[in-house]
Amino acid sequence: MYLLAVTGNGLVMAMVIWDRSLHEPMYLFLAMLALNDVLLCTVTVPKMLLIFWQGPSISTFPACLTQMFFVHALFLSESAVLLAMAFDRYVAICAPLHYTTLLTGSLIGKVVLALVARSVAVVTPGVLLILRLHFCQSNVIHHTYCENMGIAKLACNSIVPNSIYGLTAALLTTGLDFVLISLSYWLILRTVFRLPSREARTKAFGTCGAHTCVILIFYTLAFFSFFTHRFGHHVPRNVLILLANLYLLVPPTMNPIVYGVKTKEIRMRVL
Secondary structure, eight states: OHHHHHHHHHHHHHHHHHOGGGOSHHHHHHHHHHHHHHHHHHHHHHHHHHHHHHOSOOOOHHHHHHHHHHHHHHHHHHHHHHHHHHHHHHHHHHOGGGHHHHSOHHHHHHHHHHHHHHHHHHHHHHHHHHHTOOOOSOOOOOSSSOOHHHHHTTOSSOOHHHHHHHHHHHIIIIIHHHHHHHHHHHHHHHHHHTOSOHHHHHHHHHHHHHHHHHHHHHHHHHHHHHHHHHHOTTSOHHHHHHHHHHHHHHHHHHHIIIIIITSHHHHHHHO
16 A cells, blocks of 8 residues: 555656646645655655564654654645645636636645645644653553654653643644535535536536545544544554554555546546
């Protein structure tokens, strides 16, 4: 899955960079998603494969915090890119005459800066809350990578502030993203129903359906993993670990297939 994710997303990025005719908002957002997917996989999967190959391995505390920062920051930026892509499709289908005036190069640049700034601003307090904890007993993380609650649960003092902040930040960022993405696709589908051509409706349904499936997998796995870490004390640890790996690995593997193969211009250039 890691090789598929890196190869597929690498091809998408190469096509968009190489072909100047693809330097349009839709394809630029697709390239941003591909880059984010490669980084998200690379931050977690090689370490996990090393554990499978050699058994438990040692990480220094700064290295663990660094991995935790990038895991959560890249997850937030993935969610933000999916929201930007949903907005792009909404404008293209629901307000096509305003597409070129709304989605300009300067706007895309601002979107990139905004999603990076949001990720850093939201994740940094979580890292600072980890630094306030006192670790006096076990230093073994029962996980394949360092993540917020996995580290916090090793502490001897109260982790209630960590849990509250993590829950609040997730609901106000990825939770809000999911609501806005759902709203965008609902408006898109409402517009599609009004199209006179049956062929156009079928094509739009096919594209939106594939996008919706990937988005649902991404958010369902992520939120299930997120909430069970805090409230699902009866859920077996191996299930938690499996889900926490799947929500970081399945979407990057599927995105090049769903977004790349389903996009005619990308598919034709790859072939």
